[in-house]
Amino acid sequence: MKEMLLDKLKNCKKLVIMGIGNELKGDDAVGIYVVKKLMRYFGEEKEFINIKNLYLINAGTVPDFFTDILKEIKPTHILIIDCALMDKDVGEVKIIKEDEIINYSFSTHTLPLSIIVKYLKKFINAEIIILGIQPKIIDFCPISEEVKLSGDKLVNTLIEIIEELKLAK
Template identity: 30%
Template sequence: MHKEELVAKLAEKLRGVRKLAVLGVGNELRGDDAVGPLLARRIKRLRSPKLMIIDCGVAPENYTGILRRFRPSHVVVVDAVDTGSPPGTVEVFESCELVGLPLSTHKVPLRLLAEYLEAALRCKLLVLGIQPGTLGFTDRPSLSREVEEGLRLAEEALVGALSRLNLLCA
């Protein structure tokens, strides 16, 4: 998917957003699984009272209290998602579309996390998924070239959608 298509898809699925939480999920020591936390750190500079960005690492369930206090209307989870696509492919999923995907590498499977957050926060949840290439253990965060390109695309698309939805401070 090209950047403009991704921006348009995100903006469409986030229509009506009042407050948005972006959760970067993944294990930094498992190769391309680090993509979620790395994206969260890259966009942490964005400022808005309507926006919360959290690097959740491998335990997004630990942040439900903070999320409840923030009360987002929408949540975007950024994570490595194995769809069988070429490495670095970026896709947007609604929680109902996660049913056929493999279990995640995290303590709580992504589908269960999505269902829980939607129910607990009464929000709409999207997953910005990036197809990993390698999930082997490493001693520091490192992405494959393809996933680094996917990360860049996902970052640009997310920032573009947030801008289009007037969620960013000038």
């Protein structure tokens, strides 16, 4: 995964990492879980933080609320992390191509992810990368241990990439 992400981020000058999900619905919270851990590592946990050329956004169930901020930031790359029903092994992380979004279910957003991506493409000249993580359960419960472990591995990978690209220093 690290090599694939590094390839996608090779010319990255300004990165936004946006976690999407619902913390009340089990593994749907994984995008938020990852972003919150990154926030704690690089600074403090809030809805939005900026460290040099790294922007971390906890978008919750309303990623569309952050489109104006994204237009102001003018990132070169946007990494969206979300739980996705992909018929994969629990916790599997997959880069979802823009034309594949329609094939997967992203459950708790106010707007479908496909519409958000189209909007961002229209108004922001940025490479958009979607990371889907296969859930175990999407119900009123805590995040599963399997998906939490997958999220932790992703956090470590992202920290390595961010530091390698010197985005937060």
